[in-house]
Amino acid sequence: MTELEKGPTGRRRGRGARERILSASQQLFREQGINRTGMDQLCAAAEVSKRTAYQHFTGKDELVAEYLRRFDPSVLSGVLDRTDLTPRERLLAAFDIPPTTPLCPYIGAAVELHDPQHPASQYARDYKKAVAARLADTAREAGAADPEQLGEQLALLLDGAAARTRVVNADAFPTAAAIAAVLIDNAIPATAGDDQRQEKAAN
Amino acid sequence: MTELEKGPTGRRRGRGARERILSASQQLFREQGINRTGMDQLCAAAEVSKRTAYQHFTGKDELVAEYLRRFDPSVLSGVLDRTDLTPRERLLAAFDIPPTTPLCPYIGAAVELHDPQHPASQYARDYKKAVAARLADTAREAGAADPEQLGEQLALLLDGAAARTRVVNADAFPTAAAIAAVLIDNAIPATAGDDQRQEKAAN
DNA sequence: TGTTATGTACACCGCCCTGTGTGCTTACGG
DNA sequence: CCGTAAGCACACAGGGCGGTGTACATAACA
Numbered sequence: 528m529t530e531l532e533k534g535p536t537g538r539r540r541g542r543g544a545r546e547r548i549l550s551a552s553q554q555l556f557r558e559q560g561i562n563r564t565g566m567d568q569l570c571a572a573a574e575v576s577k578r579t580a581y582q583h584f585t586g587k588d589e590l591v592a593e594y595l596r597r598f599d600p601s602v603l604s605g606v607l608d609r610t611d612l613t614p615r616e617r618l619l620a621a622f623d624i625p626p627t628t629p630l631c632p633y634i635g636a637a638v639e640l641h642d643p644q645h646p647a648s649q650y651a652r653d654y655k656k657a658v659a660a661r662l663a664d665t666a667r668e669a670g671a672a673d674p675e676q677l678g679e680q681l682a683l684l685l686d687g688a689a690a691r692t693r694v695v696n697a698d699a700f701p702t703a704a705a706i707a708a709v710l711i712d713n714a715i716p717a718t719a720g721d722d723q724r725q726e727k728a729a730n
Numbered sequence: 731m732t733e734l735e736k737g738p739t740g741r742r743r744g745r746g747a748r749e750r751i752l753s754a755s756q757q758l759f760r761e762q763g764i765n766r767t768g769m770d771q772l773c774a775a776a777e778v779s780k781r782t783a784y785q786h787f788t789g790k791d792e793l794v795a796e797y798l799r800r801f802d803p804s805v806l807s808g809v810l811d812r813t814d815l816t817p818r819e820r821l822l823a824a825f826d827i828p829p830t831t832p833l834c835p836y837i838g839a840a841v842e843l844h845d846p847q848h849p850a851s852q853y854a855r856d857y858k859k860a861v862a863a864r865l866a867d868t869a870r871e872a873g874a875a876d877p878e879q880l881g882e883q884l885a886l887l888l889d890g891a892a893a894r895t896r897v898v899n900a901d902a903f904p905t906a907a908a909i910a911a912v913l914i915d916n917a918i919p920a921t922a923g924d925d926q927r928q929e930k931a932a933n
Numbered sequence: 934t935g936t937t938a939t940g941t942a943c944a945c946c947g948c949c950c951t952g953t954g955t956g957c958t959t960a961c962g963g
Numbered sequence: 964c965c966g967t968a969a970g971c972a973c974a975c976a977g978g979g980c981g982g983t984g985t986a987c988a989t990a991a992c993a
Contacts, residue, residue, distance in 0.1 A: 544970065560844040562765050565950060576971045581952065630841070637897040638833070638841040641763040655898050676908075683905050686897065687890020694840040694889065695858050702886050705879075706913065713912055747940065768980060779941045784982065 545583045547573040552594040557629055561591055561639045592646040595636055595654070607665050614669035618662065618681060618711055622688070622704035631689040658682055671714040680710055748786045750776040755797040760832055764794055764842045795849040798839055798857070810868050817872035821865065821884060821914055825891070825907035834892040861885055874917040883913055 551573035555564045566587060570577045584590040606620045633651035640648050663678025671677045688703035754776035758767045769790060773780045787793040809823045836854035843851050866881025874880045891906035 560841075562842070563844055566952080567950080576973090577951095578953080578972080579970050582970085587951065634893050634897055635841055638763075638838055639765070641766055643899055651897055652899055655894070676905075679905050680909055683887070683890045683894050683902055683909070685890075686894040687886045687888075687906075690837050690893035691858070691886050691889040694837055694854055696846055696855060699886055702879075702882055703890075706883055706886070706909065709913065709916060710909060713916075769982080770980085779943090780981095781942085781983080782940050785939080790981065 544573070544575045544579045548575055548580055548583060548590070549594060549597060551575075552590060553597065556591070556594055556635075557632060561636060588645065588647070591636065591640070592650055595632060595647050595650050598632065598654075607661050614665050615711055615715065617665050618669060619704060619707060621662070621681070621685065622700050622707055624700055626698055630693045631686065634686060634689055655682065655686070658685070666711075666714070669711070669715055671711070672716060673714065677710060677714045681707055684710075747776070747778045747782045751778055751783055751786060751793070752797060752800060754778075755793060756800065759794070759797055759838075760835060764839060791849060794839065794843070795853055798835060798850050798853050801835065801857075810864050817868050818914055818918070820868050821872065822907060822910060824865070824884070824888065825903050825910055827903055829901055833896045834889065837889060837892055858885065858889070861888070869914075869917070872914070872918055874914075875919055876917065880913060880917045884910055887913075 548569070551569055555569055555572055566577060566580065570580050573580070580590075584593065606623075607617050609617060609620070612620060633654055636647045637643075637651045642648060643652075659678045659682035661678075662681045663674045666677040666681070667674035684703040684707055688699040691699040751772070754772055758772055758775055769780060769783065773783050776783070783793075787796065809826075810820050812820060812823070815823060836857055839850045840846075840854045845851060846855075862881045862885035864881075865884045866877045869880040869884070870877035887906040887910055891902040894902040
């Protein structure tokens with residue numbers, strides 16, 4: 528990526544600086560955090576002059592908010608939209624995250640910025656609610672008795688796994704997946720599933 | 731508080747500056763975060779000269795680490811040590827946190843500092859493991875089939891509730907408590923409990 | 934009483950941060 | 964080919980940060 532594709536729309540004549548900036552943000556904000564990544568370093572990594580960066584974004588705050596908006600299609604939605612899996616399998620697949628992912632950036636942004644009014648914090652809040660809603664949708668599709676509750680529970684498990692992985696420095700997603708399996712099997716009436724019917728002590 | 735009690739041990743002749751510094755840390759680090767709280771502001775709040783602060787702590791890093799060490803006895807241990815509750819009730823009581831608590835400071839520190847080698851991060855890691863161990867002990871006492879697993883699961887739920895409460899800006903501990911109830915009832919064999927024996931679909 | 938540990942007041946340093954001002958170069962589109 | 968918008972290089976402002984040096988005040992204890 529970042530191979531100076533000048534942008535899909537045809538506008539912007541030069542070499543797409545904005546894309547490079549956002550691409551570098553993805554990497555640096557994840558690796559180092561938001562507060563510990565200066566604009567100088569970020570512009571250097573993006574091979575963009577600082578002046579140009581501030582012509583694309585009014586300030587770091589706006590850049591951070593825009594950086595957060597670049598995760599939507601990729602992370603979770605892809606899993607929940609897969610049609611080759613049963614709804615129950617999709618819910619469980621949400622916990623099969625590759626061990627490379629360091630920490631949910633939304634949690635990181637909310638903690639680092641520490642201001643609920645910050646646009647990035649607001650977006651993080653919206654996103655988290657949207658994830659819970661999507662999980663609830665899939666839960667409903669899977670025949671859960673109380674889809675909203677199950678969606679909220681699974682969202683909490685995802686957040687817990689992300690946070691605990693960060694703090695303890697060990698992958699906590701398998702534990703979360705085990706809990707999710709119990710919750711899902713408990714929430715789906717016995718008649719709902721077709722092939723997915725193990726006993727609840729899946730361990 | 732902060733009424734210049736000169737310290738219980740009798741040592742330290744002046745007015746207890748160290749206590750005031752740590753007391754102010756508790757408040758400011760929680761309210762504003764670590765990175766967003768400068769030493770100037772902290773010293774002003776503690777009514778302590780900056781020079782004195784740096785005579786008590788070699789640097790901000792050491793102060794942060796010491797600040798984290800001031801939670802141990804109060805937060806969770808108190809609940810798990812209560813003898814007037816059954817082990818199962820104690821496990822559930824861990825999720826009855828007052829809505830005042832903003833965020834688990836250990837998660838906040840680990841995210842803000844962003845360096846696993848930082849002494850405060852290491853202490854946060856140790857503490858989180860200790861909490862899981864204590865939960866496992868209580869789980870064993872409650873007769874759980876796999877106490878370590880249940881302890882780790884409950885710890886993950888606590889972290890998830892804390893993180894999600896912060897991001898979504900709404901209390902997530904009731905949801906976590908509901909999950910905990912399911913897990914506990916699933917993990918404890920039917921013959922173990924005496925009075926604590928409801929069916930698993932507690933909802 | 935005097936010594937010493939403790940705390941204070943205040944100025945100061947160097948660093949890095951976000952953010953700009955100015956003038957120059959490049960690439961695209963007509 | 965030229966005009967213009969996009970990008971670049973560089974220096975700098977202004978401020979907050981962590982941290983220190985110096986000289987002075989006070990409290991505890993001998």
